[in-house]
Amino acid sequence: MNEGLGRTLVIANPAAHSGDGAAAAERVKRFFSSHANATDGFELRLTQAPGDGMRMARVSADFDTIVALGGDGIIHEVANGLMSVASRERPALAVVPVGSGNDFARTIGAATNDPIAALGQILRGRRRELDLGHVASDTGESGYFVQTLSFGLDAAIALDTTYRRAAQTRQKGSGLFATSGVKILSKVRGEASGYPSRVTMDGEKDVRLNSIVFAVQNGPTYGGGFRICPDAEPYDGSLDLCYNVSVPALPHVLALFALARTGRHVGSRAIATRRVRHLHIEFLEREPPCQVDGEPLHGRTYDVEVRPRSLALIAPAQ
Structure with missing residues (x-):
């Protein structure tokens, strides 16, 4: 053999x-x-x-x-x-x-x-043991993700890029994500409207958030290179989170969106990051946009966990 x-x-x-x-x-x-x-x-x-x-x-x-x-x-x-x-x-x-x-x-x-x-x-290449994320919603939908799961405005942007690719747009990569971002954010007036949520991370006491961005990452980027969780690694047995802890005015949201290209948004006081193995998130008032590796997912309550060393991956040897 x-x-x-x-x-x-x-x-x-x-x-x-x-x-x-x-x-x-x-x-x-x-x-x-x-x-x-x-x-x-x-x-x-x-x-x-x-x-x-x-x-x-x-x-x-x-x-x-x-x-x-x-x-x-x-x-x-x-x-x-x-x-x-x-x-x-x-x-x-x-x-x-x-x-x-x-x-x-x-x-x-x-x-x-x-x-x-x-x-x-x-x-x-060399064989590595790849972590996967797993998500299950209250609608019965579930599945694995290799790179990204997100809720809120960034999910709406990611889904818009998926639909535009299907319509054969000529834009690609981060440029496509950026123009979809401008399109989605241009519909926001004044303060971005968040999605009230209750979140439990690794079994700790739950926290209340008004989520406009909530990203769960196995790798550092989404949207063709936006570094939403700059330190995420798909081999470390954990998932990286990036989420807002306050709801900024629209100009600040636009600035954070631009900073996310290089990962500098994580320095904002409006943004928090951390690593988890398990996450439970319930959206209390309405269903948010949700994407998993760029595909739509539906529901108001989600259980998310890392599945360490799920797949043997033949990765570049560097």
């Missing part, structure tokens, strides 16, 4: 990055066909609709490695599908990032929108 990838399944989203995923999938196919010693045989499967990546990964126990090719969305789907496979049979995860945001790729140091460079990193 090949000591590297073994039996390999490539799950590719051909629509990723405005259709670049299709060409990237062909390049990966040609690479593996001409480098027979890289695997113990491979298959390429293309997704056609949302959820296909998850369904394909659920029935992948006959493989040693699953390569997710596309943006953060396909990585999210594949990770969730892999978690349905018994742990002793679960393949390792590798990623060929071809997307607009590429936040998970940024977290692990993977080459973005360059399939051959990403394959080289995979073949020279």
Whole structure:
């Protein structure tokens, strides 16, 4: 058996990055066909609709490695599908990032929108045990996240970027997130309207918040590079939080939004950060926008926890 990838399944989203995923999938196919010693045989499967990546990964126990090719969305789907496979049979995860945001790729140091460079990193890579976040809401919806979960204005912005990508916008990455931010924040008048909430962190006494931003991160960035939790690590057995402890006037909100590009927002007195293993959050008056790795989630009460060392990840060796 090949000591590297073994039996390999490539799950590719051909629509990723405005259709670049299709060409990237062909390049990966040609690479593996001409480098027979890289695997113990491979298959390429293309997704056609949302959820296909998850369904394909659920029935992948006959493989040693699953390569997710596309943006953060396909990585999210594949990770969730892999978690349905018994742990002793679960393949390792590798990623060929071809997307607009590429936040998970940024977290692990993977080459973005360059399939051959990403394959080289995979073949020279090392196995690491990747933490995942898990979220369950009072609607019965639940799932894992590899990078980000958030509630409030930032979730509304993230979801707007998802919808605009689906509509084939030409903007990408942090520029797309920034313009969605301006769009969402322009609808706010005077003081940003928060979402009253009751939050329990690691079983401590609950706290009351008026949440306009509440981010739960496995990695440091969302929105194509906004460093919402600059110190988050996906291998440390914890999740990082960033949330507001006061509700600033709109000009201050806009300033914090700009500072988040580089992580400097955490110096504001309006912002708190901490690490947790478990979080319970109840929104007391109305349901907030919620996104999990860029996909919508619904409910007013959520239980969130870290699942340490959930997936074997073939990560770049640096």
